[in-house]
Amino acid sequence: MSRSRSDEELDAATDAPASPAAATDSPNAGDPLRPSDHADSVAAASDISNPKLGVIGWIRWGWRHLTSMRTALVLLLLLAIAAIPGSLVPQRSADPNGVTQYFTDNPDLAPILDNLSLFDVYASPWFSAIYILLFISLIGCVIPRTKHHWKALRAKPPRTPARLSRLGDYASESIDVPIGVGADAAAERAVESARVQLKAAGYRVERFDQGSSRSISAERGYLRETGNLVFHSALVGVLIAVGVGGGFTHTGQSVIIEGRTFVNTLLDYASFNPGRFVDEEQLSPYAMTLDKFDVTYQPAGTVGAGQAGDFVAHLTTQLAGEEPEQNDVRVNHPLEIAGDRVYLMGNGYAPTITIRDEAGDVVFSESVPFLPQDTNMTSLGVVKVPDGLSEQLGLVGFFYPTQAPLSTGAFTSAYPALVNPVLSLDVYVGDLGINEGIPRSVYTLDPTGMEKLTGRGTDLESIELAPGESADLPGGYGTVTFEDESPAGATGYEASVKRYVSLSVHNDAGATWVLIFAVLATAGLLVALFVPRRRMWIKVTPGVDALQVEYAGLARGEDPTLRAAVDAVASRHSTAVRDDLAGAEVLAGTDEPADSARPGTDEK
Amino acid sequence: MPESSTLSLDSISVLLVWTAIAIYALAFVAYSVDLARRSAAAVDEQDAALKRELVGATGSREGVGASMTRLRAEEDAAEKALNAAPGQRPRYMWARIGTSLTVLGFLFHVAGDVTRGIAAGRVPWSNMYEFALTGTMLVVGVYLVTLIRYDLRFLGSFITGLTVVLLGASALAFYVEITPLMDPLKSVWLVIHVFVASLATALFALAFGLSVLQLMQGRREAKIALADRDAAAARSAGTGDQVATVKTGPGFLRTLPSADALESLAYRFAILGFIFWTFTLIAGSIWANDAWGRYWGFDTKEVWTFVIWVLYAGYIHARATRGWRGARSAWLSIIGFTAVLFNFTIVNMFFKGLHAYSGLS
Ligand code: HEM
Numbered sequence: 001m002s003r004s005r006s007d008e009e010l011d012a013a014t015d016a017p018a019s020p021a022a023a024t025d026s027p028n029a030g031d032p033l034r035p036s037d038h039a040d041s042v043a044a045a046s047d048i049s050n051p052k053l054g055v056i057g058w059i060r061w062g063w064r065h066l067t068s069m070r071t072a073l074v075l076l077l078l079l080a081i082a083a084i085p086g087s088l089v090p091q092r093s094a095d096p097n098g099v100t101q102y103f104t105d106n107p108d109l110a111p112i113l114d115n116l117s118l119f120d121v122y123a124s125p126w127f128s129a130i131y132i133l134l135f136i137s138l139i140g141c142v143i144p145r146t147k148h149h150w151k152a153l154r155a156k157p158p159r160t161p162a163r164l165s166r167l168g169d170y171a172s173e174s175i176d177v178p179i180g181v182g183a184d185a186a187a188e189r190a191v192e193s194a195r196v197q198l199k200a201a202g203y204r205v206e207r208f209d210q211g212s213s214r215s216i217s218a219e220r221g222y223l224r225e226t227g228n229l230v231f232h233s234a235l236v237g238v239l240i241a242v243g244v245g246g247g248f249t250h251t252g253q254s255v256i257i258e259g260r261t262f263v264n265t266l267l268d269y270a271s272f273n274p275g276r277f278v279d280e281e282q283l284s285p286y287a288m289t290l291d292k293f294d295v296t297y298q299p300a301g302t303v304g305a306g307q308a309g310d311f312v313a314h315l316t317t318q319l320a321g322e323e324p325e326q327n328d329v330r331v332n333h334p335l336e337i338a339g340d341r342v343y344l345m346g347n348g349y350a351p352t353i354t355i356r357d358e359a360g361d362v363v364f365s366e367s368v369p370f371l372p373q374d375t376n377m378t379s380l381g382v383v384k385v386p387d388g389l390s391e392q393l394g395l396v397g398f399f400y401p402t403q404a405p406l407s408t409g410a411f412t413s414a415y416p417a418l419v420n421p422v423l424s425l426d427v428y429v430g431d432l433g434i435n436e437g438i439p440r441s442v443y444t445l446d447p448t449g450m451e452k453l454t455g456r457g458t459d460l461e462s463i464e465l466a467p468g469e470s471a472d473l474p475g476g477y478g479t480v481t482f483e484d485e486s487p488a489g490a491t492g493y494e495a496s497v498k499r500y501v502s503l504s505v506h507n508d509a510g511a512t513w514v515l516i517f518a519v520l521a522t523a524g525l526l527v528a529l530f531v532p533r534r535r536m537w538i539k540v541t542p543g544v545d546a547l548q549v550e551y552a553g554l555a556r557g558e559d560p561t562l563r564a565a566v567d568a569v570a571s572r573h574s575t576a577v578r579d580d581l582a583g584a585e586v587l588a589g590t591d592e593p594a595d596s597a598r599p600g601t602d603e604k
Numbered sequence: 605m606p607e608s609s610t611l612s613l614d615s616i617s618v619l620l621v622w623t624a625i626a627i628y629a630l631a632f633v634a635y636s637v638d639l640a641r642r643s644a645a646a647v648d649e650q651d652a653a654l655k656r657e658l659v660g661a662t663g664s665r666e667g668v669g670a671s672m673t674r675l676r677a678e679e680d681a682a683e684k685a686l687n688a689a690p691g692q693r694p695r696y697m698w699a700r701i702g703t704s705l706t707v708l709g710f711l712f713h714v715a716g717d718v719t720r721g722i723a724a725g726r727v728p729w730s731n732m733y734e735f736a737l738t739g740t741m742l743v744v745g746v747y748l749v750t751l752i753r754y755d756l757r758f759l760g761s762f763i764t765g766l767t768v769v770l771l772g773a774s775a776l777a778f779y780v781e782i783t784p785l786m787d788p789l790k791s792v793w794l795v796i797h798v799f800v801a802s803l804a805t806a807l808f809a810l811a812f813g814l815s816v817l818q819l820m821q822g823r824r825e826a827k828i829a830l831a832d833r834d835a836a837a838a839r840s841a842g843t844g845d846q847v848a849t850v851k852t853g854p855g856f857l858r859t860l861p862s863a864d865a866l867e868s869l870a871y872r873f874a875i876l877g878f879i880f881w882t883f884t885l886i887a888g889s890i891w892a893n894d895a896w897g898r899y900w901g902f903d904t905k906e907v908w909t910f911v912i913w914v915l916y917a918g919y920i921h922a923r924a925t926r927g928w929r930g931a932r933s934a935w936l937s938i939i940g941f942t943a944v945l946f947n948f949t950i951v952n953m954f955f956k957g958l959h960a961y962s963g964l965s
Contacts, residue, residue, distance in 0.1 A: 039926045069925040073918055077936075080914040087907040087955060094901050098956065122902050242900075251897070304783035311787055331787035332894045343897040504897050511899055518886050525882060529875050560872065 031556060032225040032533075033148035035069045035141060066133070067140035075134040082130055086121035089113060093122065135239055142232045149225050157206045160215040160537050164552040169563050171570040175547045175577055181584045183542035187214055189584065190547055190577045194538035197573055203536060215539035220532075224557065227527025234524055237517035245510010250274040250283075256290040256313075257350045257367045257500040263287045264340075264505070284338035285320040293347055293499040297417050306376055306416055313344050313501045329503065339507060346502040348372045349379055351399055351423050352483035355389075358476055363388030365483075369500045370399045371443055377401050377416040382445045383425075384432050389477055392432045394445045397425035397462075401497070418493045423482045425463040426455035427473055467496035532559040536569060549574060613723035614782055618775070620716030621737065625772050627709035628744075628764045631702045635760035638698035642758075643855030672832045675825065676862075683861040686755050686869075694859075699757040703748075706764055710748060713741050713771075724782045729798045730789055732952055736774030739802040739948070740767045746806040754869065758860055762813040793891035801884040805944055807877030808916075812941035814870035815934040822863035822931055824852040867934065871923055874937055878916045885913055904955040908947040915940040 090098030099119050103110040117124030177186040191214040203218035252272040256262050291314045298307045318324040329335045335342040350367040370381030383395040403422035404414035430450030453474045455462040463471045468484035486495045533556040541548040553566040721728035729738040747763045893899040922933035
C-alpha cells in the first residue's frame, strides 16, 4: 500500500479542514520530518521558486534545494555514473603498472585522460565534488530530522479521527453488554482493556474521550525513523573514518630471504607510505626472521598442474624485551603483531651468488632475490658488484627452477619447483651509475656506459650454472659461483636455492572504525526497512445494550502487514472484552438472590 | 582418491545440469503458453463485455470512466489472487504445468550443483561456471519459495527464460574442469560473500521482472484513462458513443494487479536484495582486508559492486521522491539489475582486476 493513499484516507477520516497548517494538533504531528519534495509531503505551493529573494533568501533557497530528496537522488545517480570510468581505465592507486602501460599504448590519448584525472578517478576533483556535496546534503537532511525525531519521541499519539470507518484498514465489532453491567461501565472496561492490550504490544497509547465514546489512540514503530537516522549518520561515520583513518595509516613493503631478519624501522623497508599524521620514527619495535617458506604445486599431469597454493611463511617474531615466538603468515591469514598486520604478498627464489676476483678472494657473496616473470617462476634478477674488481661489474640473468628449452632455442621454466634449476647470466662491465647518488632499483640494470660481454649480441654464450657450479667470468675478471644451499647430505635440488617472501606491513587505524560504522549502518537499515510504523485506534461507543467497538489502523510508510495487524488487534480485543464482561456479569450475578432465574434483571 | 571417480562425478553433474536446462526450457514454454492463454481469455472476456454493453443499457449506464472502473475491478481481483493462499489461486492449467516443471528442473539443478561441490570438495561457487550454476539455482529457488506467499506465476516465463539463457550459456562458454582453489579463495568469506551476493541477485531479478510488468501495466492504465477521457469528450460533444477499443499491450496484463501493487511488491524484493547486497559489500571488504591487505581499493569488481549499491539506494530514494515514484523509479530498478548482470558477465570476463577468479583464460 502506498503511503500517500493513507494520507488521503486520513484527511477523509478527520473532520479538520485539509489544511496542512493545522499546527501541532494535526493528525500528522509526530510524523518523521521529510524533505519537502518527499512523496508523502503535501505539495507546498511554489514557495521554492520565489524570484524575489534577498541574500539570506538565496542561501536558504540553495540550502533547501541541496537538502531535498531530488538533489540527494541526482547526486546518488551521479556518484554511480562517476565511479564507472575508474573501472574502464587503469587507476594509479590500484594498478600503477597498468597506467604506465596505458601511456605506452596510447601516447596521444593518455595525457588527455590524465588531465581529466581519469587515472585517479576516486581522488579527482569531480568525483570528490559529488560525494562531498552528497554528504553535505546528507548532514543537512539528517540534523533537522534528528531534532524533529527527538521531539516526536516524547510527543503524544494524535487525537483519534472522528470517522474511523473512512480509513482503509478498518474493522468493527458489536459486543453485547450483559444485563447488570451498565453500558458506561462496560465501555470503560473495554477501553481500558484496549489501552492495556496496545501498550503491551509496544504501542505508545493515549486516551481520548468525546461525548460518550472513549477511544485509545496508539502509535508504534518510532524505531523505524531511529533506524533511518542511524543508517544515514553511520554513512557519515564511514566517510569520516576513511578520511581521518587514512592520515594515521602506514603501509610498507619488505623482502626477507630465508634466514634473514627484518627489523621494523624505516631502514628495513623497500618502500614505505605513511599517512599525513604518521610519525615515522615511532614504529613499533619488533623483528621478524624468515625461517622457511613453503608452497605446494599441483603435480605435473593433473588438472591445474603447476598451480601454486598453501603459501606459508614461517617466521620467528620478537617484540622488544620479549621472548621470540614462532608465527606463520598465510594468504588470508595476516599476522597481527604490535598493532600491525603483516601480509604475505609474494615469493620467489633468491639464488646465492659468489663472485671472486682473479686471485680467488670473495668480492661479492649474497642471496639475490629474483623477480618471478610467469607462473612457472622463470625469474629475472640483477647482481651489481661496484667494488673489489678492476671495473664495476653487472650481471643480469634468468633463473629457471625447472629449465626447459623453447622451440626458439631460448629457455623457459616448465615447472615452478626446483627440479632442474639453472641460472643463466649475462655479464656487463663499466659504470653501474650508482656513484652519482641517484637512487637505482636493485632489480634493474641500466646498461648505458657498460659493455656487454656475454649473451645475445656478443661472441660469447651466456653463463649457465646449476647449483654448486662455478664458471670463469669473461675478460679474466674472476669467477662466479651459483652456491648450492642444500643441507649437508641432501639429495636432489629441492633445497638448493633459498626462497624469499615479500611482506607488506600495514597499520590501518581507521579500518576498525569503518567496520563499526558499516555494521551500525546495516543494523539501522534493517530496522528502518522492517520495523513498521503504524497508528492504531480503538474506539468504544456505548449503545443501548451493546458496545460498538471500532478498530482502525494507518500505515506511516511501507507496511504490507497492516491489514492483518488490525484484524489481529480486533479479534484479540473483542474476545478479551467479551470474556471480561461475562466475568463481570457473573460477579454482578453473585450479588443476586440465588434463586433468581435471570440474575441482574432487577437492578438495585 | 582415484582420478577417474572425481571426473565421473563431475560429468554426472554436467549431465544433471543439462537435464535441468532442458526441463526449464519446457517450463518456459508452458509458462509462455499460460500467458498467451491468459491473453486469449482476456480478449474473449472483453468481447463478451462489449456485447453486454451494446445489448444492455446502450452505453448510458456505463458512462464516463466505465473502462477505468472495469480496469480497477480487474486489478483488485488480480491483487486478491496475487495474495491468495496456494489452494485458492486461479486454476491456470499451463501455469501449473510450468511450475511443476520448474520444481522438477530445480531438483536436477540442485543435484547438479551438489555433485559439483562434492566432486570439487568445496563450495560450488568458485569460478564463473560455478557462480552461474549456484546463482541461477538461487534465482529459481527464491522464485519457488516466493510462490508459497505470492502467486507470481506470471513471472515464471521470465525466471525460467533467464535461467535457461544464463545457465545454458555458462555451461557452454564458462565450463571449466575442477581445479584446486587458489589461495586467496580459501576463506570462509568465499562461502559467505559469494552466496549472499547470489541471493541478492536472485531478489533483484524478481524485482526487475516486477518493475518491467509495472511499467507495462502503468502504460496500459494511462491509455485506458486517456481513452475514457476521449470517450467522455466525444459523448459530451455528441459525436456518438461508439466504444473504440484501444490497444493497451499484451492481454495477460488484464490478469495482473495494478501498477501500484506491482511496484510495492517490486520494492519489497528490491529492499531485501539491497540488504543482502549491503552485506555482500561489507563481507567483501572484510575479506579483501584479509587477502589483499586493504578493505577497499576501487578494484574493478569493487567499483561495480559499489555502483550497484548506489543505484539501488537511488531506487529506494526515488520511490520516496515526489515525481519519481512510479515509472521513473521502476527504470532505476531495471538499470540496477542490468548493472548486476553486466557485473557478472562483462566485468568478470573482460575487465582487469584482482578478482580474477572466473577460471577462464
Ligand atoms: C550517501 C548517500 C545516501 C544513501 C546511500 C542513502 C540511502 C538510503 C536508504 C538505503 C534508504 C532506505 C532505508 C531507510 O528508510 O532508512 C534511505 C531513506 C531515506 N533517505 Fe537516504 N541516503 C543517502 C542520502 C540521503 C540524503 C542526502 C537525504 C536527504 C535529502 C536522504 C533522505 C532520506 C529519506 C527522507 C529517507 C526515507 C525514505 C522513505 O520515507 O521511505 N538520504 N536512504
